[in-house]
Amino acid sequence: MILEKPRRVALSGFPLLDGARIRAQLAGMDIRVVPFVAEAEAMVVPDDLAAEEHARLAERGLPLLQLGSLCEQPGQALQPCAEEPGGMRICDILLPYAPRDHRLVPQAIHFPAICQDASFLRTVRLVALAMRDGLPCLLEGPTAGAKTTAVAWVAMVLGRPFFRLNVSGHSDTGELVGRYTPDERPDARNHWRFLEGAVPQALREGWCLLIDEINLAEPQVLERLNPVLEQPPGLVLSEHDNRCFGGRGEPVHTDFRIFATMNPAEYAGRSVLSPAFRDRFSLGGFVDLPDADAVYDLLRFLVFGEQPLVTLDRGLYQASAQEGPFATLANAGELLRPWATLHHALGSAKLGRGRRERPMFTRRGLLAVCQLACGHVRSGRDASLSVLEAIRLVYHDRLSEQADRDAVNAAMRAAGLL
Numbered sequence: 066m067i068l069e070k071p072r073r074v075a076l077s078g079f080p081l082l083d084g085a086r087i088r089a090q091l092a093g094m095d096i097r098v099v100p101f102v103a104e105a106e107a108m109v110v111p112d113d114l115a116a117e118e119h120a121r122l123a124e125r126g127l128p129l130l131q132l133g134s135l136c137e138q139p140g141q142a143l144q145p146c147a148e149e150p151g152g153m154r155i156c157d158i159l160l161p162y163a164p165r166d167h168r169l170v171p172q173a174i175h176f177p178a179i180c181q182d183a184s185f186l187r188t189v190r191l192v193a194l195a196m197r198d199g200l201p202c203l204l205e206g207p208t209a210g211a212k213t214t215a216v217a218w219v220a221m222v223l224g225r226p227f228f229r230l231n232v233s234g235h236s237d238t239g240e241l242v243g244r245y246t247p248d249e250r251p252d253a254r255n256h257w258r259f260l261e262g263a264v265p266q267a268l269r270e271g272w273c274l275l276i277d278e279i280n281l282a283e284p285q286v287l288e289r290l291n292p293v294l295e296q297p298p299g300l301v302l303s304e305h306d307n308r309c310f311g312g313r314g315e316p317v318h319t320d321f322r323i324f325a326t327m328n329p330a331e332y333a334g335r336s337v338l339s340p341a342f343r344d345r346f347s348l349g350g351f352v353d354l355p356d357a358d359a360v361y362d363l364l365r366f367l368v369f370g371e372q373p374l375v376t377l378d379r380g381l382y383q384a385s386a387q388e389g390p391f392a393t394l395a396n397a398g399e400l401l402r403p404w405a406t407l408h409h410a411l412g413s414a415k416l417g418r419g420r421r422e423r424p425m426f427t428r429r430g431l432l433a434v435c436q437l438a439c440g441h442v443r444s445g446r447d448a449s450l451s452v453l454e455a456i457r458l459v460y461h462d463r464l465s466e467q468a469d470r471d472a473v474n475a476a477m478r479a480a481g482l483l
Contacts, residue, residue: 070094070096070135071096071105071106071107071128071130072095072096072097072106073096073097073098073099073104073105073106074091074097074098074099074105074106074107074108074109074130075098075099075100075101075102075104075105075107075108075109075127076088076098076108076109076110077108077109077110077122078110078111078114078118078122079111079132080402083358085358086358086362086373087109087132089183089376090132090376090381091109091135092376094135094381096135102125102127105127106127106128107127107128107129107130108122108125108127108128108129108130109129109130109131109132109135110122110129110130110131110132111131111132112131112132112133112134142382142383143380143381143382143383144382144383144384144385145181145186145189145375145382145383146222146384148162153222153223155189155190155193155219155222156186156189156190156193156377156378156382157190157377157378157380158190158193158194158197159197160193160197160223162223162224163224164223164224164225165224165225165226165271165320167226167270168226169226169227169228169272170220170221170224170225170226170227171217171218171220171221171227172221173221175217175221176214176217176221177390178366178367178390179214179218180362180363180366180367180372180373181372181373181375181382181384182355182359182362182363182366182375183359183373183375183377184210184211184352184353184355184359185211185214185215186375186377186382187350187352187377188204188211188212188215188350188352189215189218189219190377190378191204191348191350192204192215192216192219192324193219194348195322195324195348196219196223196225196273196322199296199321199322200296200347200348201294201324201325201345201346201347201348202322202323202324202325202346202347202348202350203279203324203325203326203327203343203346203348203349204216204324204325204326204327204350204352205326205327205328205329205349205350205351205352206328206329206351206352207328207329207352207353207354207427208328208332208425208429209427209428209429210352210353210354210427210428211352211428212326212352213229213275213277213326216273216275216324216326217229217275219273220273225271225272225273225320225322226270226271226272226273226320227272227273227275228263228266228267228272228273228274228275229275229277230263230274230275230276230277231277231278232276232277232278232279232281232282232286233278233281233282234281234282234283234334236281236282236283237286238286238289238304239262239304240262240263241262241263241264241286241289241290242261242262242264242265242289242300242302242304243259243260243261243262243265243302243304243305244259244260244262244304245257245258245259245260246258246259246260259304259305259306264290264293264300265300265302265310267321267323268293268298268310268311268315268317269310269315269317269318270318271318271319271320271321272320272321272322273320273322273323274321274322274323274324275324275325275326276290276324276325276326277325277326278326278327278328279325279326279327279338280327280328280330280335280336280337280338281334281335282336284337284338284339284342287342288342290323290345291345293323294323294345295345296347297311297317298310298311298317298321298323299311299312299314299317325346333422354412354413354427355409355428356409357405357406357408357409357410358405360404360405360408360409360431361401361402361405363428363431364401364404364405364431365401366389367389367390367391367435368389368391368392368394368395368398368401368435369386369389369395370386370387370388370389370390370392371386371389372384372385372386372387390435391435391436391438391439393439393442393443393448394435394438394439394442394448394451394452395448396447396448396449397438397449397451397452399449400449400452400453403480403481403482404434404452404456404480404482406479406480407456407460407476407477407480407482408426408430408431408460410476410479410480411426411460411473412425412426412427414472414476416464416466416469416472416473417466417469424463424464424469426460430459430460433455433459434452434455434456434458434459434460437451437454437455437458437459438451438452438454438455439451441454441455453482456482457477460473460477461473461474461477
């Protein structure tokens, strides 16, 4: 029995693919995993280690400690988000907490199933820094990386108004700052009136303004945001009456924040942002595709409601468990690890070579499989067979090229799903 927390441990009895995740968990507790038993002070083993294997390892003379018992030691893992006397803490960032009664404040009901894994917490921590210090923030990464969700979730936690403005190649400066439109009011004196865009309203009312898919818009349109991205932000409505925001003009609300998201420039239809424009975003981060362990953590959350233990900047965080959104698939739990392996392998496979539109495998696909499989289970079918059929529908059958289908079959076979 270990009376004090060890500093160096060896691992035994864990699947090879779990090693990196466990090492990260223990690193957040200042416990180093060493490669040789002779260097270890203790040995960490799975909670469900068989009795005979436990007895065999005990013969080595080192104390044995179950991973679950070690990670559940009091005071180790913190809630990623918690109200504290000085405000609201998001990871290790403390922010003022003064929730506002505003129609644009996101509601918790819109976030019923958020897996607070390492990628999500890294993103929300960056968003929290931008919220705290009032800095423009640009989030870049592949589709379905929860970039937009992270900004909206932080706004919900803090009780701040949030507005998402989707731009496209057809967007003009009128969507941003405003434009003249026909005045159809019965008592109108003029035939036209100026309708403000999202930016002036956000400056005045203190919204968290998110420009979504920002690099779909033309660069010359985006340049209209330059003064808004300065410190402090400002704007002159030269399209209307030259009204000023900031400086000696109309005051900018202290809660105003601006964010942007974008997919990589190689995605179809995306523009390359100028270095000068990108430089105006003082904070930025790239949200990468999840690895196999992260996909597995997400699937465990979707089916069993388990939140992963996350190490972030030497802090250890874990959100409270809840009922899994797709708990009806619990009897197919043995498929989650090979499914995660398949998903990651296909995400890295670069199928559709030579084509402009390549197939993608994202979190949306995971959710689609869960939804399809749950539909089968509700009609009385076996959970495991339902998941396997849904995987084939989402990963294989929607591909048009036979070479891509063959590659998916090979990946399914390698993962043990065929």
